[in-house]
Amino acid sequence: MNAGAIAIPEISESEFRKLSALIYERCGIKLGPEKKALLQSRLSKVLRKEGIPSYEDYYRRVISDRSGRELIRLIDLITTNFTHFFREHQHFRYLREHILPEMRELGAKGIYIWSAGCATGEEPYSIAITLLESPGVMDWRKEILASDVSTQALEFAREGVYPEERLKGVPPEWRRKYFLKEGDRYRLKDRVRRMVEFRRFNLLSPPPWRGCFDVIFCRNVMIYFDQPTKRRVLGSLLQALKPGGYLFVGHAESLLRLGDGFRYVKPSIYRRET
Numbered sequence: 001m002n003a004g005a006i007a008i009p010e011i012s013e014s015e016f017r018k019l020s021a022l023i024y025e026r027c028g029i030k031l032g033p034e035k036k037a038l039l040q041s042r043l044s045k046v047l048r049k050e051g052i053p054s055y056e057d058y059y060r061r062v063i064s065d066r067s068g069r070e071l072i073r074l075i076d077l078i079t080t081n082f083t084h085f086f087r088e089h090q091h092f093r094y095l096r097e098h099i100l101p102e103m104r105e106l107g108a109k110g111i112y113i114w115s116a117g118c119a120t121g122e123e124p125y126s127i128a129i130t131l132l133e134s135p136g137v138m139d140w141r142k143e144i145l146a147s148d149v150s151t152q153a154l155e156f157a158r159e160g161v162y163p164e165e166r167l168k169g170v171p172p173e174w175r176r177k178y179f180l181k182e183g184d185r186y187r188l189k190d191r192v193r194r195m196v197e198f199r200r201f202n203l204l205s206p207p208p209w210r211g212c213f214d215v216i217f218c219r220n221v222m223i224y225f226d227q228p229t230k231r232r233v234l235g236s237l238l239q240a241l242k243p244g245g246y247l248f249v250g251h252a253e254s255l256l257r258l259g260d261g262f263r264y265v266k267p268s269i270y271r272r273e274t
Ligand SMILES: C[S@@+](CC[C@H](N)C(=O)[O-])C[C@H]1O[C@@H](n2cnc3c(N)ncnc32)[C@H](O)[C@@H]1O
Pocket: 026, 027, 028, 029, 079, 080, 081, 082, 083, 084, 087, 116, 117, 118, 119, 120, 123, 147, 148, 149, 150, 153, 201, 202, 203, 204, 218, 219, 220, 221, 224, 250
């Protein structure tokens, strides 16, 4: 059969309901009715390519796949991985100018940071560069864990090769210092790549880390979640932080009435109460 010739019908209300409920249940992403066309356009390519006659058949294929690979692929298709180096750069400055000196004063010898929802890696690598550019922490043990639910985004992140537009926040001096130009792309040098450990992790699962991070970046991830899911994820982030540890969220996000156990520091910056 020529799969390319298959005519894909429109997604019905009930198919949309089933698929969006599955996505919500498995990764917390709420697709409102206005996202119906988006879901259809992202999935129709798979249906066409693989000769799957309807969204109902596709749904059944996902839920009956015991390996979980179909679900991961579905999640890859619907997540939005937009990011760039030094996005919301004030957070990196706050890390360098406030958190690191404060920790040094308290006698710290190391720092453990989690980039939760790291997408294609620009965020954790920006953290790594910030640490390398902070002379006061040169001899510290520096560990950065970076996680995302999207396997495709993580593959890209591990490669560490970026088109120029993602580097718009990187000053020319740092480009020379930390990247190798390969045609029209930029490859991160190994000394930066080695500082970051990437792992697939769904923020809806209970994190295996307790009280171990000094800082967590969870920026522009919870915007896709509804209030109960945000509350649940914030509870996990709180547990994963050390008492007094910092949480950065995206600039458009707020923990107002959600973040029990967090103290407000300034917009988009919070601390775990001690
Ligand atoms: C817009 S990107 C944010 C990237 C980066 N933190 C930033 O602020 O630039 C959102 C990321 O959240 C991830 N994400 C969405 N739901 C998730 C979940 N349940 N668990 C882990 N990551 C999730 C997506 O795969 C996507 O890569």
